[in-house]
Amino acid sequence: EVVLTQSPGILSLSPGERATLSCRASQSVTANYVAWYQQKPGQAPRLLIYAASKRATDIPDKFSGSGSGTDFTLTISRVEPEDFAVYHCQQYSISPISFGQGTRLEIK
């Protein structure tokens, strides 16, 4: 199984700052089949990014994804109050599908 390690576990930022979230895979993820999801308390996750860098439908361009191989990044250019949530990365290249443990983005 591909193990995904997300860092940091908790990211404390002020509104307007740039957020950089990391996801490292235990082996190379072919075809960059990595997705990022946002999850707010009591809600289901929401797809933000797929194929490492493609924004999902209706996702604003303040969210961007990058990376290849084993290292992937989600960037929020300027964090807004509604962006404080937990972010999960996922790989769907190698079975079984696996998720990272999540990064909590909290208000500083």
Add this chain to the structure above:
Amino acid sequence: QLQLHESGPGLVKPSETLSLTCSVSGDSVTNDKYYWGWVRQPPGKGLEWIGSFYQGGSAYYHPSLKSRVAISVDTSKNQFSLNLTSVTAADTAVYYCVRRPVTIRAIDYWGQGTLVSVSS
């Protein structure tokens, strides 16, 4: 507009079988553009893929659950179900039914989730 709705008991006793159903509206579980499946999330923890199927056919499961899990499809009701046998407290989680387009393969739709607790 696609809707996925999970239903089933919120409490299951240890060693018994957890059974959930996902009712799909706004699409068909036989649509060849999508995989359908289940993901779970223990309280305060990360997400875990359980398994999925395609076109109402064979299902694929997480190896750690493969001996205890089964996903079945009722095309007449446009539903699919999850059965997990011999449950323990470690199976306590919010269970989500999900859809994955074949084209992008990431999960584009999630049900609202249902909490299942395993306790005597």
